[in-house]
Amino acid sequence: MAKVTTCLWFDRDAEAAVRFYVSVVPDSAIGHVQRAPEAWPGGAAGDVILINFRLGGQSFQALNGGTPAEYGTAASISVACADQAEVDRLWAALTADGGTEIMCGWLRDRWGIPWQIVPEVLPRLLADPDPDVAARAFAAMRDMVKLDAAAIGRAAAG
Structure with a gap:
């Protein structure tokens, strides 16, 4: 069975956003934080690439994509x-x-x-x-x- 997770795209501040979200929404926690093993187009070795987290009991991911994203309201x-x-x-x-x-x-x-x-x-x-x-x-x-x-x-x- 497929596991569905919403992924939120950030320029470079996914970690700050996730820490903020889990601090204000109950039943939330940070899970795995994936760091770049080497330099990559979006940053340096050791930078956060992807964070798995729970927000109100639901699974999410936050990605540092290196380019600002535009979110509609869909x-x-x-x-x-x-x-x-x-x-x-x-x-x-x-x-x-x-x-x-x-x-x-x-x-x-x-x-x-x-x-x-x-x-x-x-x-x-x-x-x-x-x-x-x-x-x-x-x-x-x-x-x-x-x-x-x-x-x-x-x-x-x-």
Whole structure:
């Protein structure tokens, strides 16, 4: 059976990014760090080439590709947050030092990686059997940048 892992491309700072990610997302850890055995087009002997890590229990890789990558929004790292405190903590950490807010719970961290920071209440309300509840929750979310779980809940309740 194939093992699928998302690989994130960095210019030269994969190690700094991974150390930051595992420090802010629970159930995360750095696994194997592959270093260049000799000089290579992207750097010198001993430089980090590839890092295997877990982020929220999911497998990822970070590659120092030597050329900056442009990330669209077709793929992102989505984090389901138990409460507003977790949304706020992750949002602040990921937008710090050059990260940018987008909309509807989306942001880009300082390396340009897109993230979705979503309170767990949102998907539940969007799937509510009452279409009016779902529509009100959706409308509230659509007008937000960082998602506010309480405001979405109030809107859904009418």
